[in-house]
Amino acid sequence: MAKTKSQKKEILGGLQEKMDAMKSAVFVNFSGIPVKEINILRNTCKDENVGYVVAKKTLLKKILTEKGFSDVENSDFSGEVATVIGFEDEIAPAKLVSTFAKGHEKMKILGGVLEGALIGEDKIKALAVLPSKPELLAKAVGSIAAPLSGFVNVLSGNLRNFVYALNAISEKKSQGN
Secondary structure (H helix, E strand, O other), X not given: OOOOHHHHHHHHHHHHHXXXXXOEEEEEEOOOXXXXXXXXXXXXXXXXXXXXXXXXXXXXXXXXXXXXXXXXXXXOOOOOEEEEEEOXXXXXXXXXXXXXXHHOOOOEEEEEEEOOEEEOHHHHHHHHOOOOHHHHHHHXXXXXXXXXXXXXXXXXXXXXXXXXXXXXXXXXXXXXX
């Protein structure tokens, strides 16, 4: 069913709003994947605060061109194209799509957007193996806390040895009386 101009403007406005708020995006061809499976991907995206948008390729290219991606016209957006948009974590869309694509051979990663530049499939796959922002923060906190906990253990060891020495002196005096 053909969309009216007002429907296209509404879709364009919603997609433009999401693209303005994005930190990264991944473009995928989902042709041949059953609707049930796509709905699983949509729900996973929703749970991870990642957007999943299907729009006409011409509208998508128009928005990307307006955002300054002049080389988007050379991009191969073949088949049915969905845009997976990360709002909080730059790596989340790449991880979700790569994980989903492992179980669905028909899904093809076409490329994406990261830090204001179009990137290819190979960079998306490289992003997918990186740890997420919360994982990196946890590792950083652990690295900072490790020397501090070691220092505390060293200090408590000295105090413990001092208490043992006092107990030994106390026992020796009590045996001598």
